[in-house]
Amino acid sequence: MKIASFNINGIKARMPRLLEWLEETRPAVACLQEIKTQDEGFPADEFHKLGYHAIWHGQKGFNGVAILADGSTPVEIRRGLEGEPEDEHARYLEADIFGVRIACIYLPNGNPVPGPKFDYKLRWMERLRTRMREIAAEEVPALVIGDFNVIPFDHDVWSPAAMADDALMQPQSRDAYARLLGDGWSDALALHNPNGGVWTFWDYQAGAWQRDHGFRIDHALLSPELADRLVACGVDKAYRGREKASDHAPVWVQLRRD
DNA sequence: ATGGCTTTAAAATAAAGA
Numbered sequence: 411m412k413i414a415s416f417n418i419n420g421i422k423a424r425m426p427r428l429l430e431w432l433e434e435t436r437p438a439v440a441c442l443q444e445i446k447t448q449d450e451g452f453p454a455d456e457f458h459k460l461g462y463h464a465i466w467h468g469q470k471g472f473n474g475v476a477i478l479a480d481g482s483t484p485v486e487i488r489r490g491l492e493g494e495p496e497d498e499h500a501r502y503l504e505a506d507i508f509g510v511r512i513a514c515i516y517l518p519n520g521n522p523v524p525g526p527k528f529d530y531k532l533r534w535m536e537r538l539r540t541r542m543r544e545i546a547a548e549e550v551p552a553l554v555i556g557d558f559n560v561i562p563f564d565h566d567v568w569s570p571a572a573m574a575d576d577a578l579m580q581p582q583s584r585d586a587y588a589r590l591l592g593d594g595w596s597d598a599l600a601l602h603n604p605n606g607g608v609w610t611f612w613d614y615q616a617g618a619w620q621r622d623h624g625f626r627i628d629h630a631l632l633s634p635e636l637a638d639r640l641v642a643c644g645v646d647k648a649y650r651g652r653e654k655a656s657d658h659a660p661v662w663v664q665l666r667r668d
Numbered sequence: 669a670t671g672g673c674t675t676t677a678a679a680a681t682a683a684a685g686a
Contacts, residue, residue, distance in 0.1 A: 420675050471676050472684060519686055614673035
């Protein structure tokens with residue numbers, strides 16, 4: 411069973427790429443980030459034609475997450491994180507599907523540093539940690555997957571110096587990410603690529619794709635109950651090179667069925 | 669480059685992204 415994540419950077423602009431990726435790679439579950447549409451604009455019918463059922467949490471203009479499942483509708487557990495009632499960003503959607511608890515996340519970018527956006531990022535990470543500890547306490551097979559907007563280690567970026575001032579690799583961001591792993595969650599891509607060098611994002615600017623100037627910010631974290639079912643994981647890198655591509659490539663984990 | 673693209677929203681620029 412393959413579960414994938416794709417920051418698509420605008421579902422309206424990306425539909426041709428998104429549909430062909432679903433048809434060609436056929437994940438059992440696809441978690442989407444940055445759909446950038448309000449709920450009423452979500453193209454559920456287009457996914458239905460391919461056999462995918464969806465739940466989504468949209469917002470006008472930016473953010474927005476969705477979970478698609480092949481032949482079955484995800485059972486929504488919650489949308490949004492607790493702890494900040496005035497926060498209306500659509501960044502968190504959690505559901506049960508195929509016996510796995512799946513949280514699809516779009517963690518705040520946090521630039522510029524310092525500033526209110528970086529403060530929001532760090533608060534959001536602590537709110538996420540609170541929820542992940544609750545999920546872990548349920549002792550269910552669980553996967554938290556999506557765009558974490560954190561470069562965990564220097565070997566996860568083409569040039570640590572070039573990104574040194576960026577919110578994605580500040581020590582506070584990395585420490586908050588490390589605390590998630592410290593609670594028992596496993597970073598699938600990191601486990602299978604201990605030497606780093608795996609990218610999931612290439613900027614649109616400055617020929618970053620052509621020069622392979624990327625970094626790893628899309629992650630899949632497995633609960634202890636799921637970690638021993640991981641058989642493979644990877645990045646669908648070629649999709650970054652297609653016409654009208656997202657600036658992220660899809661990431662996926664292959665899990666043994668129970 | 670305090671922004672070299674790109675998307676959205678909306679009507680010419682501006683916000684947001686990473």
